[in-house]
Amino acid sequence: MNRPISRRDFFDGIAVGALGSTVVLGTAEKAEAPQGAAFRPEPSVWRGDTAQALSVPHALRDGRFWKLAGTPEPTGESYDLVVVGGGPSGTSAARQWLRRHPGARVLVFDNHDELGGRARREAFCTGRPDGVMCDAETFGADTLVRMTSDWIARLPIAWRARRDLRMLHEDPPDWFPGLGPRAKQERLAELTYSRFLLEVCGVHPDAERFCRTMSSGAWAYDTRAFGAIDAWAGGYPGFGGLGLDRSEPSRYNSPTVKRAWSAAAGRPSGDGPVVPMRLGSPVVSVRDGAESATVGYFDGDRVMTVEAGAVILACWSAVIPHLVPDLPAAQRQALSQAVRVPVLHATVRLRDGDAWRRAGVRRVRWTGAYWCLTCVEPSGDVRMLATPCRSELGPEPGSVAGRRKLARTPYGHLERTVRDQLARLLGPVGFDPARDVEAITIDRWGHANAIEYCRPWHPFYPDGPFPADVARRRFGRIAIAGSDSVPAARGDAAVTAASLAVADLAGEPAR
Numbered sequence: 001m002n003r004p005i006s007r008r009d010f011f012d013g014i015a016v017g018a019l020g021s022t023v024v025l026g027t028a029e030k031a032e033a034p035q036g037a038a039f040r041p042e043p044s045v046w047r048g049d050t051a052q053a054l055s056v057p058h059a060l061r062d063g064r065f066w067k068l069a070g071t072p073e074p075t076g077e078s079y080d081l082v083v084v085g086g087g088p089s090g091t092s093a094a095r096q097w098l099r100r101h102p103g104a105r106v107l108v109f110d111n112h113d114e115l116g117g118r119a120r121r122e123a124f125c126t127g128r129p130d131g132v133m134c135d136a137e138t139f140g141a142d143t144l145v146r147m148t149s150d151w152i153a154r155l156p157i158a159w160r161a162r163r164d165l166r167m168l169h170e171d172p173p174d175w176f177p178g179l180g181p182r183a184k185q186e187r188l189a190e191l192t193y194s195r196f197l198l199e200v201c202g203v204h205p206d207a208e209r210f211c212r213t214m215s216s217g218a219w220a221y222d223t224r225a226f227g228a229i230d231a232w233a234g235g236y237p238g239f240g241g242l243g244l245d246r247s248e249p250s251r252y253n254s255p256t257v258k259r260a261w262s263a264a265a266g267r268p269s270g271d272g273p274v275v276p277m278r279l280g281s282p283v284v285s286v287r288d289g290a291e292s293a294t295v296g297y298f299d300g301d302r303v304m305t306v307e308a309g310a311v312i313l314a315c316w317s318a319v320i321p322h323l324v325p326d327l328p329a330a331q332r333q334a335l336s337q338a339v340r341v342p343v344l345h346a347t348v349r350l351r352d353g354d355a356w357r358r359a360g361v362r363r364v365r366w367t368g369a370y371w372c373l374t375c376v377e378p379s380g381d382v383r384m385l386a387t388p389c390r391s392e393l394g395p396e397p398g399s400v401a402g403r404r405k406l407a408r409t410p411y412g413h414l415e416r417t418v419r420d421q422l423a424r425l426l427g428p429v430g431f432d433p434a435r436d437v438e439a440i441t442i443d444r445w446g447h448a449n450a451i452e453y454c455r456p457w458h459p460f461y462p463d464g465p466f467p468a469d470v471a472r473r474r475f476g477r478i479a480i481a482g483s484d485s486v487p488a489a490r491g492d493a494a495v496t497a498a499s500l501a502v503a504d505l506a507g508e509p510a511r
């Protein structure tokens with residue numbers, strides 16, 4: 001049983017399919033990491049949640065790992081704190097610990113070969129689109145509409161839909177006359193934005209189809225999942241006649257809407273103590289003991305263990321029951337409920353960056369094509385975003401279904417869709433994807449952002465009780481952090497979760 005094993009032994013059928021189409025994998029699998037490396041796209045690379053990175057977590061999930069893994073071997077190392085997960089939450093937990101205990105021995109494990117979790121790429125495609133591609137997938141033919149004055153008149157949609165969009169933007173009525181502000185907010189909290197448009201405003205279906213991807217950039221799901229109450233707070237069209245005070249959020253707004261999205265807060269920075277990282281090293285077991293906790297990780301050949309005075313689990317919550325099977329059943333169940341929404345990013349280096357200037361747009365939203373946002377960065381690189389969540393099913397089931405489909409989608413298909421959409425957007429101004437694309441890097445994040453509690457999907461919100469409160473309970477020397485434990489898909493929430501876990505281990509009362 002002690003023969004060396006490789007990640008390849010753990011690949012499941014889906015992952016092998018995806019790997020088979022991988023052109024180049026990332027850097028060395030296992031490394032003690034430098035922090036904050038700059039990123040440039042490389043020719044045809046697939047990164048993020050690669051089959052390589054997920055082979056061990058998936059084998060654990062499917063009960064295959066321990067059949068092959070052999071007996072764990074101690075490395076002889078001992079740490080004051082071991083952190084599982086090198087995203088913003090894990091690195092922040094390690095830094096906060098080191099600030100409290102200078103000189104402490106701390107080690108962070110991550111299954112990926114890069115530092116930084118989901119936040120390792122710059123936030124991109126921020127700001128409002130200056131163009132909308134009313135695409136063939138939605139309206140039968142591609143029409144790029146620049147968002148200059150009277151753009152509604154130029155939309156290639158039914159005239160009734162144009163009339164309805166104008167009404168939504170310029171002069172929407174009070175859809176709930178006779179109701180007070182609180183009752184109006186309650187009505188909005190029961191609806192998605194798509195249902196609000198279709199059922200309350202009664203707009204032409206083309207108008208709803210035109211709006212559908214408005215939420216995809218920020219939420220990674222479209223308006224069939226995005227709540228009307230959050231759309232109201234975000235200034236989406238259609239709410240102006242309700243007379244609701246927008247200076248304050250509604251109690252039904254999800255946490256990120258209540259607290260403005262903070263671009264910088266909580267992102268891993270170079271500040272603070274240096275945190276030792278062991279990358280490409282998925283943790284496979286965490287056991288609390290009388291003197292210390294034992295943390296097992298896969299080093300690429302075999303399972304090794306280190307001892308820890310305390311452990312902070314800042315990985316995905318759904319992984320934790322597989323790492324700590326001794327947890328109480330209710331906590332295991334609550335942890336398993338934490339689903340993350342999948343996201344894809346493409347970074348494309350062009351030979352002909354001038355095509356964008358000729359096209360006269362910088363940030364384009366697509367109404368129904370695979371990649372829903374396309375933008376050009378000041379560096380000249382193009383960034384594209386795809387959100388595979390099947391929004392019509394709701395955030396959690398839609399994410400699960402979308403991730404399954406994504407796992408079966410080969411790199412070659414994604415690369416073709418990138419080239420196809422760039423050709424459709426920039427071809428009319430002389431861009432040739434065969435000639436002008438120099439490099440494409442695709443980051444596949446099957447488990448990207450924590451799904452936060454939101455209406456209409458979580459009826460227990462905002463009054464509770466919340467599954468996350470059960471999920472993040474401390475278990476002996478083991479505390480739980482990570483944005484899933486809040487849950488919210490913001491860097492600052494990941495840092496808050498780290499503070500709570502560090503305070504929890506110090507025996508400080510919850511704030």
Ligand SMILES: Cc1cc2nc3c(=O)[nH]c(=O)nc-3n(C[C@H](O)[C@H](O)[C@H](O)COP(=O)(O)OP(=O)(O)OC[C@H]3O[C@@H](n4cnc5c(N)ncnc54)[C@H](O)[C@@H]3O)c2cc1C
Binds near residue numbers: 057090119316343482
């Ligand atoms: C493109 C993008 C842009 C964003 N921009 C912003 C922004 O501008 N502002 C903002 O506030 N938020 C932003 N976010 C959201 C923010 O990055 C995430 O909410 C944040 O990364 C969550 O941090 P985390 O530490 O909880 O999880 P993660 O970043 O997911 O880190 C958890 C880590 O644990 C690892 N892991 C899982 N299982 C194991 C295991 N068994 N062993 C070892 N490691 C394991 C995972 O691989 C992962 O690296 C952005 C997200 C994305 C995807």
